[in-house]
Amino acid sequence: xxxxxxFEKPVADLEGKIAELKSMAQTDNAVSIEEEVGRLAARAxxxxxxxxxxxxxxxxxxVARHPQRPHFSDYVRGLITEWTPLAGDRKFAEDAALQAGxxxxxxxxxxxxxxxxxxxxxxRLRHNFxxxxxxxxxxxxxxxxxxxxxxxxxxxxxxxxxxxxGIGAEERGQAEAIARSTEKCLELGVPNLAVIIxxxxxxxAIAIATANRVLMLENAIYSVISPEAGASILWRDAGKAQxxxxxxxxxxxxxxxxxxxxxxxxxxxxxxxxxxAAVMGETRRAIAQFITDFADRGRLExxxxxxxxxxxxxxxxx
Amino acid sequence: xxxINNVVRPKIRSLLKPKDTVPENLWVKCPESGEMxxxxxxxxxQWVVPNSGYHMKIKTTDRLRHFLxxxxxxxxxxxxxxxxxxxxxxxxxxxxRLKESRSKTGTEDAVMVVTxxxxxxxxxxxxxxxxxxxxxxxxxxxxxxxxxLETALRRRTPLVLFVASGGARMQEGxxxxxxxxxxxxxxxxxxxxxxPFIVVFTNxxxxxxxxxxxxxxxxxxxxxxxxxxxxxxxxxxxxxxxxLPKGFQRSEYLHEHGMVDMVVxxxxxxxxxxxxxxxxxxxxxxxxxxxxxxxxxxxxxxxxRPAEGDxxxxxxxxxxxxxx
Numbered sequence: 001x002x003x004x005x006x007f008e009k010p011v012a013d014l015e016g017k018i019a020e021l022k023s024m025a026q027t028d029n030a031v032s033i034e035e036e037v038g039r040l041a042a043r044a045x046x047x048x049x050x051x052x053x054x055x056x057x058x059x060x061x062x063v064a065r066h067p068q069r070p071h072f073s074d075y076v077r078g079l080i081t082e083w084t085p086l087a088g089d090r091k092f093a094e095d096a097a098l099q100a101g102x103x104x105x106x107x108x109x110x111x112x113x114x115x116x117x118x119x120x121x122x123x124r125l126r127h128n129f130x131x132x133x134x135x136x137x138x139x140x141x142x143x144x145x146x147x148x149x150x151x152x153x154x155x156x157x158x159x160x161x162x163x164x165x166g167i168g169a170e171e172r173g174q175a176e177a178i179a180r181s182t183e184k185c186l187e188l189g190v191p192n193l194a195v196i197i198x199x200x201x202x203x204x205a206i207a208i209a210t211a212n213r214v215l216m217l218e219n220a221i222y223s224v225i226s227p228e229a230g231a232s233i234l235w236r237d238a239g240k241a242q243x244x245x246x247x248x249x250x251x252x253x254x255x256x257x258x259x260x261x262x263x264x265x266x267x268x269x270x271x272x273x274x275x276x277a278a279v280m281g282e283t284r285r286a287i288a289q290f291i292t293d294f295a296d297r298g299r300l301e302x303x304x305x306x307x308x309x310x311x312x313x314x315x316x317x318x
Numbered sequence: 319x320x321x322i323n324n325v326v327r328p329k330i331r332s333l334l335k336p337k338d339t340v341p342e343n344l345w346v347k348c349p350e351s352g353e354m355x356x357x358x359x360x361x362x363x364q365w366v367v368p369n370s371g372y373h374m375k376i377k378t379t380d381r382l383r384h385f386l387x388x389x390x391x392x393x394x395x396x397x398x399x400x401x402x403x404x405x406x407x408x409x410x411x412x413x414x415r416l417k418e419s420r421s422k423t424g425t426e427d428a429v430m431v432v433t434x435x436x437x438x439x440x441x442x443x444x445x446x447x448x449x450x451x452x453x454x455x456x457x458x459x460x461x462x463x464x465x466x467l468e469t470a471l472r473r474r475t476p477l478v479l480f481v482a483s484g485g486a487r488m489q490e491g492x493x494x495x496x497x498x499x500x501x502x503x504x505x506x507x508x509x510x511x512x513x514p515f516i517v518v519f520t521n522x523x524x525x526x527x528x529x530x531x532x533x534x535x536x537x538x539x540x541x542x543x544x545x546x547x548x549x550x551x552x553x554x555x556x557x558x559x560x561x562l563p564k565g566f567q568r569s570e571y572l573h574e575h576g577m578v579d580m581v582v583x584x585x586x587x588x589x590x591x592x593x594x595x596x597x598x599x600x601x602x603x604x605x606x607x608x609x610x611x612x613x614x615x616x617x618x619x620x621x622x623r624p625a626e627g628d629x630x631x632x633x634x635x636x637x638x639x640x641x642x
Contacts, residue, residue, distance in 0.1 A: 163529075165549030165557050170567060173577050175528035175548035182502050183534060202486075202495060203529045203548070210499040224486045224495040224526070229553075234408040234488055248491045249404050258403070260492050307503040311464070313496045314457050317400035 002274075005062045007051060014044035052269045055219070057254075058245040061227055063219040064198045068273040070280070072099055072116040072130075072157045075197060078280040079287065080105055080112060089138035092172060097128040097164070098136030098208075100143040102152070105287060111147035113140050113208050114157030117198070130199075131164035134177035137207050141184045144192075153294070154192035155287060156208040161226055163204035178207040185210035186307055189299030193290045195265065195283065196220045196252075197272075212306045213290050214260070216252040217279065218267040222260070223250040259313055348372050350543075364584050373521065373541045373584055378430050378445045381480060385443070385588050391434035394442075394469050396426065399457040404491050412489040419451050428453045428483070429462035431469060436478075437592040437604030442470035445480045448522070452484030455527050459487070460497030463531060467504035467515075476514040476595040481532045485525020498530035505534045514598040516591055519546045519569065519578060537594060538578040539587070540569035546578070 004012040018040050025033045055063065063069070076083050080103035087094040100113045115132060118124035147154050163174055185192060185208065194209035200222030209222075216222060225233070227245035232238040249255070252264045265282050268275040294302065345354045351370040359368065364384050365376040383389035406412040420426060428450040432443050444466035446453045453459075463479075470477035486494040508515055517535030522545035529548050540546060547567040555562060565571050572578045582590050593607050603609075 163548065165553045167554060167558065167562065167566070170547055170549060170554065171575055173533075173575065176533040176577060178529040178548065179498075179502070179531075179533040182499050182530060183506065186499060186502055186506055203498065203526050206495055206498050207529075210502075222492060224491050225488060230488055243408075247404070247406060247408070248488075250492065255492055258493060260496060307506075310496065310499045311503055313500065314400060314403070314461075314493050317403045317493075 003066075003068060005059070005066065007059050007062075008048070010047040011044050011051065014040050014047060018044070049269050052271065056246060057221070057248075057251050058227065058242045060219050060251050061221050061245050063271045063273070064221045066271065066273045067119065069198055070272055070276045071119060071198070072114040072159055074276060075114070075157050075195075075280070075283065076103065076112060078276075079284055080110070081107075083112070086143060087139070089135045089142060091135070091138055093133075093135045095128075095133050095136035095139060096126050097130055097160075098132040098140055100139050102143075102147075105155070105291070106284075108291065109150075109152050111143055111152050111154045112157070113143060113154065114197075115160040115204075117159055128164060130160045131162060132160065132204060133164050133166070133169045134172045134174050137163075137177035137181040140181050140208055144181075144184045144188060148188050148190055151190055153190050153291060154188065154211075155290075156192065156194045156211065158194055158196045158200050158205045158209050159198035160201045160204045161199055162201035163207075178203045181207035182210050186310075187303065188306070189303055191290070191294035191297065191302055192306070193287065195286070196222050196261075197283075199226075201226060210306070210310065212294060212302060212309070213262045215263045215265055215286055216255065216261050217265050217272060217283075218252055219271050220252060221245075221250040222252075222255055223248055259316060346374070349374075366584050371542060371583070373543060375448060375482075375521070376584070377449075378425075378447050381445060382432060382434070382443065384584075385478075385591075386432075386434035386436060386441075387438065388435075391432040391443070394431040394433060394465060396429075396431060396458070396462045396465055399461050402489075403457070403493055404489065406489040406491070408489075415451065415489070423447070423450050425450060427456070427458035427462065429459045429466070431462055431466040433469065433473065433475070436588070437596065437606065439592075439596060439599070439601050439604075440473060440475045441478055441595065442466060442473060442475050443478045443480070446482050446527070448482040448484070448520075451487065453482045453527075454484050454487035454494075455497050455525075456487035456490040456494050457497065459483075460494075460500055463497075463501045464504040467501070467508050467531075470513060471504075471508050471511055474511070474513065476516065476599060477508060478516045478518065478591055478595070479532070479535070480518045480520055481523050481527060482520045483523055483525070483527035483532075485527055495526065498526050501531040502534065505531050509536075514595050516595065518582075518587060518591075519544050519572075521545055522547075524548070524550050533577075536598070539590065540572060540578045540581050541584055541587075542569055542581050544569045546572050 018037055021033045021037055083103040085099055085101035097115055099116050102111055115130040116127045117130035118127040144154055192211040194211040194214045196216040198220055202224055227241040228238050230244040230248055231240035255261045256264055265286050268278045272279040344357055346357050346360055347354055348367040348370050350372040355367055365374040382391050402413045428447050430445045444463055467477055515535045516537050517532055519540040523532055524547050545567055551562050569581045573581050589607060592604055596604055
C-alpha cells in the first residue's frame with residue numbers, strides 16, 4: 001500500500017480512482033475499464049512529474065523521511081553479498097542504531113557503516129529511529145580501524161536525524177565519540193565513501209560522512225540541524241520548520257554548489273520510495289565508480305586527499 | 319492582564335520607587351549565591367566570585383593577560399572568509415546580526431589567536447569568546463581555530479585552547495557543520511607533529527564544538543561549574559520528558575565520567591598548564607614551579623557518586639579479578 005505525502009494529494013486522488021475502477025471491474029466483468037484506467041494513469045504520471053519537478057526543500061525533507069524510502073538494510077540487501085554485521089564497541093554496549101560490518105560489493109570485500117531507522121514500530125524501537133549513542137560511533141571507529149588494517153575500503157550509508165540526545169548518551173561521552181569517529185575517518189589510509197541516502201543529520205552524520213567522496217541521493221537532505229530544531233532556535237517556533245528548511249540550504253543541489261558534496265545520485269520521478277530498484281542500480285554504479293577511481297592510490301595519498309578536500313571547503317565562496 | 323496593569327502601573331511604580339538599583343557596571347550579582355560583588359574586586363580576582371567561587375565570564379584580553387608571562391601577547395592575523403554564504407535571514411538578516419556583534423564586541427568573530435610565553439616557553443593560544451554570537455562555530459571561527467593550530471605547528475609550540483561555544487552557527491548551515499572535520503584535520507596534524515594540545519573548557523561548551531576539536535585534546539581541563547555537553551539540557555529534557563539530575567553535564571560531572579582530566583580553578587590554570595606543557599615538551603621545570611609537590615590540588619567535587627555502571631561497588635575491599 002503506497003502512502004502519500006500531503007503534497008502528493010493529486011496523485012493520490014487519481015490513483016485512488018484507478019483502484020476503485022479496478023475493484024469495480026472485478027465484481028462486474030461487463031464494464032470495460034482499460035481505456036479509463038489508462039487515461040487516469042497517464043494523468044497521475046503527469047501530476048507526479050509536475051510535483052517532483054519543483055519540490056521545495058521542505059517537500060524534499062518529507063521525501064527524505066518517507067517511511068517507505070529505502071533504508072540502510074535495503075541498500076545492504078540490494079548491493080552487498082555475504083553481509084556480516086559485527087556488534088559492540090568492546091567498551092560498553094552494542095548499538096543497533098548504527099550498523100557496521102563487512103561484506104562484498106561485486107565480489108570485493110568492503111566495510112559497511114550506516115544508520116538504520118527501522119520500518120515498523122518494533123524495528124524502529126530496536127534501531128532507536130537511527131539515532132546512535134556513543135557506542136554506535138565507537139563501534140564505527142572499531143570497524144574503520146579494522147578496515148584500515150586490512151586495506152579494505154569503507155562505505156557509509158548515512159541516514160539519521162542526528163545523534164541521540166539522552167542522559168546515558170551524554171554521560172558516556174556522545175561528543176567525544178562523535179569527535180573520535182570523525183577523526184578516525186580522517187586518519188584512514190583506505191578509500192572511504194559516504195552516501196547520504198535519506199537524512200544527514202548534523203554531527204551524527206558527519207561522524208561517518210567525512211569521506212574521500214561524499215554523495216547524496218537527489219531527494220536526500222544534509223544539514224547542521226533538523227528544520228524543526230533550527231526553527232525553534234532561530235525563529236523560536238518549531239512550527240516554522242518549513243521556513244527553516246527553505247532557508248537553510250539542505251538539498252543535494254545546494255550542497256553540490258557549496259562544494260560540500262562531490263556528486264548526486266539521481267532518483268526517478270516520484271522518489272526512491274517508488275523506485276527502489278532503479279535507485280539501487282544508480283547507487284551500485286556510483287559505488288563501482290568510486291572503487292575504480294580510488295583503487296590505485298597509496299595510503300598517504302588517500303589520507304591527504306581527504307584532508308585537503310575538507311580543508312578546501314568554503315575557500316571558493318565569495 | 320490589561321493595558322493599565324502592563325504599562326501604566328510599572329511606569330508609576332518606577333516613578334515612585336527610590337532608585338535602589340546600583341549602576342550596572344559597578345556591582346555584579348553572583349548567579350549562584352546572589353551575593354553582590356564590587357566589579358573592581360571581581361576583576362582583580364579574574365572574575366571569580368570570591369566567596370562562592372563561581373566562575374563568571376572573563377574577557378578574552380583579561381584572560382590572556384593573566385595567563386601569559388608579563389601579560390604580554392601578540393595577536394595572529396586571521397584570514398578572511400566568505401560572509402553570509404547562505405544569504406540567511408530569520409527574524410533578522412544574518413549579515414546585520416554579524417555587524418551588531420562586531421560593534422558590540424569590537425572583534426571580527428568569536429575566535430582570537432595569539433602567541434606568547436608561558437613560564438618562558440613559547441605557546442600559541444586560541445580563545446573562543448562566548449560574547450560573539452554565543453561563541454558559535456561558523457566559517458570564520460573554524461578558520462581561526464585552524465589558523466591557531468597551524469600557527470602552533472609552524473612555530474613548533476604547544477597549543478592551549480580556551481573554548482566556549484553554543485555550538486554550530488545555524489546561520490551558516492552546512493558550512494558550519496563542515497568546520498567539525500576541518501578543525502579535526504588541523505588537530506591531527508598538530509598531534510602527528512608531536513606537539514601538545516591542551517583544552518580548557520569554559521562555560522558553556524556545547525554541540526558541534528564539543529563534538530570536534532574541543533574533545534580531541536591531549537589533556538582536558540575544565541573550569542569549575544562549566545556546562546560541557548553535546549546535546550543541551552533543554553533538548554534532552556524535551557526528548558525524555560523528565561527533569562535532569564543536579565550538576566548534570568557540569569565540569570565535575572564530566573570529570574567523574576572520565577571526559578575531562580581535571581577541574582581547575584581559574585587562578586591555577588597558568589601554573590597547571592605551564593607545568594604540564596613543560597613536562598610534555600621535555601623542558602626543564604619552570605623556576606617558579608620547580609620542586610613543588612603538586613601544582614594542582616585535587617578539586618573538591620560538588621557531588622561525588624560512582625559513575626553509572628559501577629553500581630555493584632561494595633563497601634569493603636573485594637577480591638580482585640585475576641586472569642586465571
